[in-house]
Amino acid sequence: MARQYTFVILLIAFAVIGLVGLLWPPVWWSLLVIAPLLALGIRDAMQTRHTVLRNFPIIGHFRYLIEHIRPEIQQYLVESNLDAYPVEREYRSLIYQRAKGDLETRPFGTHRDVYRPGYEWAAHCTVPAPQLDEEPRIDIGGKDCKQPYSSSLLNISAMSFGSLSSNAILALNGGARAGGFAHNTGEGGVSRYHLEHGGDLIWQIGSGYFGCRTPEGRFNPERFEEVAAGESIRMIEVKLSQGAKPGAGGILPAPKVNREIAEAREVAVGEACISPPAHSAFSTPVELMEFIGKLRELSGGKPVGMKFCMGRISDFLAICRAMLDTGIRPDFITVDGGEGGTGAAPLEFSNSLGMPKRDALVVVHDILTGTNLRDDIRIICSGKILSAFHMIRSFALGADGCNSARAMMFALGCIQSLRCNSNTCPTGVTTQDPALRRGLVVEEKIPRVQRYHQRTIEALIKMLSAMGLNHPDEVMPHHIYRRSGDLKVASFAELYEFLEPGQLLDEGNGHGLFSEAWKSARSDRWT
Known part of the structure; x- marks a missing residue:
């Protein structure tokens, strides 16, 4: 597991620095880098909120860094036609926000090409209806x-x-x-x-x-x-x-x-x-x-x-x-x-x-x-x-x-x-x-x-x-x-x-393909 490799490398580095530091004290300054990383890894492995960090301490932060700057990266991928799921990824971000309870609103209007074939929308009303008080079932x-x-x-x-x-x-x-x-x-x-x-x-x-x-x-x-x-x-x-x-x-x-x-x-x-x-x-x-x-x-x-x-x-x-x-x-x-x-x-x-x-x-x-x-x-x-x-x-x-x-x-x-x-x-x-x-x-x-x-x-x-x-x-x-x-x-x-x-x-009021297929449909076998 990458998680284990990360910890092993950090622990080995920590031990090596400690031993070398006994002979050459200036090397102890290296612990200013190693110790915080080791502490971060332990913290990542123990926290419960973020699965990626829990499974992949330290290196998992790179994923969240990419997510943080995702709009720019996603736009590049879409324009380069490298992203196979641009719309789905957009909704994935929305779902993450909803699931976490984060703010859902987005600035600068729609991010879709509304003149592209396949774009769909719902017709709104000039006078909205009163909102339901509870979930319909x-x-x-x-x-x-x-x-x-x-x-x-x-x-x-x-x-x-x-x-x-x-x-x-x-x-x-x-x-x-x-x-x-x-x-x-x-x-x-x-x-x-x-x-x-x-x-x-x-x-x-x-x-x-x-x-x-x-x-x-x-x-x-x-x-x-x-x-x-x-x-x-x-x-x-x-x-x-x-x-x-x-x-x-x-x-x-x-x-x-x-x-x-x-x-x-x-x-x-x-x-x-x-x-x-x-x-x-x-x-x-x-x-x-x-x-x-x-x-x-x-x-x-x-x-x-x-x-x-x-x-x-x-x-x-x-x-x-x-x-x-x-x-x-x-x-x-x-x-x-x-x-x-x-x-x-x-x-x-x-x-x-x-x-x-x-x-x-x-x-x-x-x-x-x-x-x-x-x-x-x-x-x-x-x-x-x-x-x-x-x-x-x-x-x-x-x-x-x-x-x-x-x-x-x-x-x-x-x-x-x-x-x-x-x-x-x-x-x-x-x-x-x-x-x-x-x-x-x-x-x-x-x-x-x-x-x-x-x-x-x-x-x-x-x-x-x-x-x-x-x-x-x-x-x-x-x-x-x-x-x-x-x-x-x-x-x-x-x-x-x-x-x-x-x-x-109604035999006298047929409907194209369905009508002809319905006439030949039988309940005792697949047609």
Whole structure:
């Protein structure tokens, strides 16, 4: 570890100077440099607020020096086209400020090129509406749900224990408990770290059925019923695919599977955790609906939904056909964008598979509306949700709520070192290395997670007021504009075509591609 090298070098230098000083006293003056550095290193290693300094004493200060002069450096990188994530880095700074409770305002107006194609903005109102006194929430749970859940508009998206460290899980769940929002477990099972602080949990069930599996890796209903009965488990989410690598399944390498991870996932220590590309508990749209109905029954009537990255539209049409044929509806659908994902994924999958979030939202909202299913199902949006505007933009396209993983990682102190898949995350967020994990002090990070959520909701309420709206439900496609050229601007209402309620069910009132695909959709097979 670089931390150890720094201390060893300083200690050796200190000892050498002490010995040489016995023979030649003037060398003692060198201690005026070495002693303060050694004291600084000890102080860095013992403090709890800054993870980078705690894990990398002394040399970590160079990172904060660069951050201090970041505006000039970032502008150079953007102009030189060397920075792959200029907008995301801008929001990362905002998230850091919110999480720390720092001043958020910025001088000299927007830092964006507002005439560049792709720039988006919300339309404000000349007479703002009164601001809401408290956070609006959404009720999730249909007619067959006995334990509906009152959800925040912004929750923690799916990240598993194993992908994240135990300290990261503890801090996220503690923040969720303090802020009154939910924490998605990811498909790695419900660990003891998810339960320690008692924050609300969305238990995600993936194709590996971790935490509710038989020794052969198939779904275990008895084990599921036992875990789902837990008070912290508020909703169940069946993961069909994810934005980072849709259709690829997943694997947690054997070296990362320690005793605690193996216990949570119910696998052997040192054994690679493999999530197959497809589920074994169902193989048709009807069977998927029956599985959702079974989970709702086994959980005592808790909300059950599904998550996917939109692929073939015909597959989702088949799922909606199965909803109508069986009468079983998911309580919510989490739509993940192909641009989402916080961990490692194959480049071709993350770049070239899966429908982008905005398009997928419109498709899901449209098809549910066109089949008269929309009123029964909540739509949750996931994928690079970093700010209040990102939430409002999602509401305009049909979402009821949002999940965020990336922003919550930033709130924990993630610096995007891009070492998520190497077990060497310098901030202790995505590593199982005890020495690095130690740097993430849970008690310091819980308030940061809670504060980021609180301030983002406050910003959402202020933006709604400026737009002349009283509730997120009132956000419509015509409220958001997008520039497509120097002199070309259109609202989302003009860019996208939206179905009328029941339009797909009306054979005499077809709707292009959806109409033809709907006619051929079958609930007994994927089309």
